Amino acid sequence: MRLSAAIADLLHAQRGHLFPWTPVFLGAGIGAYFSLKSEPGAAEFSALALCALLMAAGAVGRRQLAFLLWGPALAAAGLCLAGARAHLVSAPVLDFRYYGAVEGRVAGVDRSPTDALRLTLDQVRLDRVAPDDTPARVRISLKALEQVPPPGARVMTTAHLLPPQGPAEPGGFDFRRHAWFKQLGGLGYTRVPVLLAEQPGQSLAVERLRRGVAQGLQDRIAGETGGFAAAITTGDRSGVGQQTLTALRQSNLAHLLAISGLHMGLLTGFVFAAIRILFNLIPPLALRWPVKKLAAVAALTAGAGYLALSGGNVATERAFVMVAVMFAAVLLNRRAITLRAVAVAAWIVLLRRPESLLSPGFQMSFAATAALVAVFAALRDREVPLGPRWLRPVLAVVISSAVAGAATAPFAAAHFNTVPHYGLLANLLSVPVMGSVVIPAAVLALCLAPVGLEMAGLTVMQWGLDWILAVAGVVSGFDGALSHVPAPGAWVLPLFAAGMLFAVIWQGRLRLAGLLPAACALLMWSTAERPVVLIADSGGLIGVMAPEGRALSRAKGQGFTAKIWLENDGDPAGQIAAAARWADDADALPVWQGPGFRLLHALGRRKLSQVSRCKEGDIVVSTVAAQSPGNCLLLTPAVMRQTGSIAVTATGGLQTSRSASGQRLWTAWRPEGAEVSRLRKLLGRQNPQ
Template sequence: MGRVGRISNTIRAQIGAVLIAQRGHMLGWVPVCLAIGIGCYFSIKVEPKTPHFIYLLLSSAVLLFLARHLTEAISPLPVGVALCMIGFVLAGVRAHTVAEPVLGWRYYGPVEGRIIAMDRSQSDALRLTLDQVRLDRVPPARTPARVRLSMHSKGPAGITPEPGLRVMTTAHLSPPSGPVEPGGFDFQRHAWFARLGAVGYARVPLMGAAPAQDGQAGLLVFRIRMAASAHIQQRLPGDTGGFAAAITTGDRSAMSRDDLDALRASNLAHLLAISGLHMGLLTAVVFGALRLLLAAHPRVALVWPTKGIAAVGALIAASGYLALSGGNVATQRAFIMVAVALAALIIGRRAISIRAVAVAATIVLIWWPEALTGPGFQMSFAATTALVAVFGWLRDLEQDLVPRWAKPVFGVFISSLVAGLATAPIAAAHFNTIAHYGLIANLLSVPLMGVLVIPAAVLALVLAPVGLDWVALWLMGLGLDWILGVAHWIAGIDGARGYVIAPGPWVIPLLTLGFLLLVLWQGRLRWAGVAAILASFVLWQGAERPEVLIADNGTLVGVLTKDGRALSKAKGAGFVARNWLENDGDGTSQERAARHWRAGPIVHLSGKRAVASFAGCREGQIIVASVEVPALSDPVCTVFDPVRLKHTGAVALNQTVEGWVMTTSRDTAGERLWTAWPEPKDLPDQYVRINPTKRP
């Protein structure tokens, strides 16, 4: 054997030894491989065809077959590649399964449908989601399965919305909009998986078209939820009642905007989402109460499997909470995690382990592959994985780090610190904010959720049949008043909230890789995770923002200056303005950003009058208009109006020595199931010119 052969054998032996060292810890990598495949599906620019999915399935089957005939050291490699392929196929199948008609034009006219969800919009308006939709002169084959309306009626209130009620109104509808900037949050994709085919608003009152139907289980549960919410708010009026309704039934419609902002600024907004914390606390309270009750009888405690019985009771309680809270994706995800842990207790296994977290993550990714791209999935599993890993390492230490009497306080402190550190980068990447005093707020609030608020909620449910739930709700209100007080106190501190620039596309994947290596890998290679995490922060620090941003309908322009981003309008397009500023890492208001706007090479024409009075452009100017600009006889400038922007989506421009470099949302989003770009066509010169010009 030659030298090359010996080196090759040595490398194979070393790889085999490294992989053998992972034996018994491979289950944690199953959801990771699935997530890689799912991430690849969502990152490509062209929708795969059916033969591509068939090829990947066949290839994965061949790899799994080959893995059975390879040595134990090498077999995990083809299995991992096969799981990546399966994840890709799962995401594609899910995307095709949820396909529903999407409105292809702006619509104004009668809208009729059945209320299946109620919440609040960003502007604090009542928002209704309707199914069984009917639109005037729109055939059923082109009618969206669901539409979402914000109610902005300023006249008579009309009927009171209730679950299952069939209503009608006159509304403005439009297709779900694309990203507010190239590479930004893609609401089109989010709406596709939510089966939302149109969004809009109504300025006229609702009218009833048919009474609510009680025959469907989903609507019956919805009505019970809203009735429970109204009852809680009656017992606990004001902001406290709205908070209580939010954490018990998922109804946030009574939460004031001030309270929501304070909870976000103090990093306590996670208490509103019925997710892992609430589900874990609820099941812990029920499990502990049932074990104490069963232990009170000596014969039962000695003969019956009390732990398993208590786990079954806690699982039943978690199922009821899932239904009562509305069963959104975050709550379903939390239920799966809790169910896996309780199932482990029932069969006598360790409830809290990396294996249990991996099983829960695998189930979620198989059922909802699109959850991978959302902050809820990323933050909840990051926090859970970090907590399990850290407490596992502490448990393996032989010596006690703290005295026995201080262990509860130490546990709360470590839990808040670890969960905060694990989720802070993800929250900052998605929401561009950092709560500087979030650890203090959580240490002062989260323990109270466990010892008072959640037990009181369980007690209220038990006492409700005899009419004594007001006692438990009063106790619950005391805890919630304290939490709201902490939130407003922390939010009022100077510098409580910081803003960070939006990271580049590789920051979160690299950060996640480093985190997973630290937690899952066995051996010295795990410390490469530290290097990956540091590299992700270096990339984040070097992130750059576009010099010019143009909204997808031409209603807003933003130019980066030395004083921050200057916006072309002080009002209007508020959602777009807020996202641009937050992605810049700038917490200023739209009105303040508009004060920096100066006329220059970028001209914004807002409205028909501005376009009609436009005298013409100079060479090198860029004209952005919110309505169509008439064809120029001698185009010497570049025009972005709705005609062009319909083909491109939002636009980002950056200045180079050769002129402007343009990136469009169409470039970054690609041609996917959820995109609705018109067919490419030749546009007049005024649309296609990008001339070198001075930096704005």
């Protein structure tokens, strides 16, 4: 009874501040679903749903302890929600390499990491593939430079398609899961022109408008600046090259490229202020009409139009919900910016797309927003002076940039393995220009477009964007502008997020206790060890840890996998430099002596023929199907399809992508063979799947 009373008193002190915890518990359930090693069945989902209902019913009438029941109820509901979403988006996925005719409707245009234009096609038709086995969407990279067809048009080409690939290393980013929720069942490329089969009809009108606006901006503003203008206006990044993207990331200005809270806030704030000032300049209107509320409606309408034009990604959706809640509060004469508004935005995003919880955009945007709201609320409540009136906007920008940068830095480092050191400087030089020059100029161009005078606004907009790109280029070129960090363990980010959420949401001195798990998470990160050996799921690349960094078995080919491995190591070297660390000559068979075993890499039949005699304890990784030339263990592509990528620890422990990701809707692992069991025994560890 005393414990119950103490808990009740503790929660009573949080009265009015408990609602922001509800999306946290919902998100915990969603995260639990994605961490499972096997897909729950209908019985498990039914039991969880029943438990959630019973706990929610039990919370009714228990005012003091209701929160203790609502928490697990929401977590159970979150797990069921994520499972329902995963089943609802279920669509066919290729399970073989396809080459042949591809026909479909252009649903989107973007740019790949290799700077190639890509088409996403829906309403797909594949030659000799039954409709029930045809993916709902495929993505094709264009190797030849050609005219990009408009969204909604039906096109046809001849393409190579592959199923979405698994993690580059066990426990890494699983692209198959990402593709599952986007209903991408095949990815590949075409080396021949894409033919227009049918002009776009009435479908995808908004997508065509986005593409038309983006193309119009790039026609009027030349070079990378035009691509930048299209990106911040429509969310279309296809006109921004990899060199510009790299400079923006290394200077911590990549958030200016994404249509997020900054852009939505600046746009709606400018419209709100402009409409309010305009009405106030007309005394009869200012005295008779609710000018502030009319301005809020106008700003909300502008935000909704921006959301539709931008394509509605997670960050833009979250930003619109935030401004919608804020202006709704203005209409209801309530306080506009609170953690409750952040919680409402999180609820809406998670209910619509639970899988977004795992995305960098969701994590970084909500981390920045929650931290900004908490810090400025604390400054307001404690009446902290920010100096004279003329200095306050400058200090607000400095504080905002510092707080947002600090809040997003751990998540950015975990996902992108880099820490920019001059991000605060770059943001102080760029964010005011975005707010005072670029956004107002874009609104001016939109207003003048009907009379053909949009270049007056676009010219000013170009000046501002040129300045931002120049800042990015200079700052990213500073010595020591970027540090590289290794990838954290699976529990680092969840533990860090839990601690910081407690520190932000909880009221009172006890909130400082949240810093302890956050510090423990950072300590776990700093002591994390990387695998000694990594083997790609195709068998085409091996990486072993050497004193100077990871050594790769080849200097060309498998470039994407090599890039991921080196980034996760926190290693800035490229593939060629990493391959030079391998001691053998280029013409010799790559061999590495491990703890109790020897690893040989046979690229093709010519290299495999060099393995004339191999002994017990040798592991030969081959890129072609073959019989073992001796008593060694031969890992062929067929075996690797059973395991996925492989990691070996310093003690000989084995982890496969199959064991890390488990049997889920999006994995479709093949049954294991005798070679996998022999591999486990050879490495001295039985690791159940």
